[in-house]
Amino acid sequence: MRSAMSEEIAPRPPQLLRGRRMLTCADCGWVHYAMTATEKADGDRALERYNLTPAERVAYESAFHQCLRCESPVSEFRDACESDLARAANHLVTPVLIDDV
Numbered sequence: 001m002r003s004a005m006s007e008e009i010a011p012r013p014p015q016l017l018r019g020r021r022m023l024t025c026a027d028c029g030w031v032h033y034a035m036t037a038t039e040k041a042d043g044d045r046a047l048e049r050y051n052l053t054p055a056e057r058v059a060y061e062s063a064f065h066q067c068l069r070c071e072s073p074v075s076e077f078r079d080a081c082e083s084d085l086a087r088a089a090n091h092l093v094t095p096v097l098i099d100d101v
Helices: 004-009 037-050 054-065 082-088
Strands: 022-025 031-034 077-079 094-096
Touching: 022 082, 031 082, 054 094
Parallel strands: 031 094
Antiparallel strands: 022 031, 022 077
């Protein structure tokens, strides 16, 4: 028998990112995708139950505005080119929140 809690934390299948804006960190080459405001809001709602401290909230928010590999700011990203996408194929691609999506 599955509990409601186990269903909440059950792993989701990988999300395909077709038609999404893909960005590359100019410093380290890590590929990210531009998340939507709706996706960000969904993630925020899921975190509400944890009652993050102000410091934890800052860390959470900053993760969406920088490279998760080298911490370069999103302002230094560039649109991903074919070679970036080829290198990232079948690898984890992390979200970033940018203003002009």
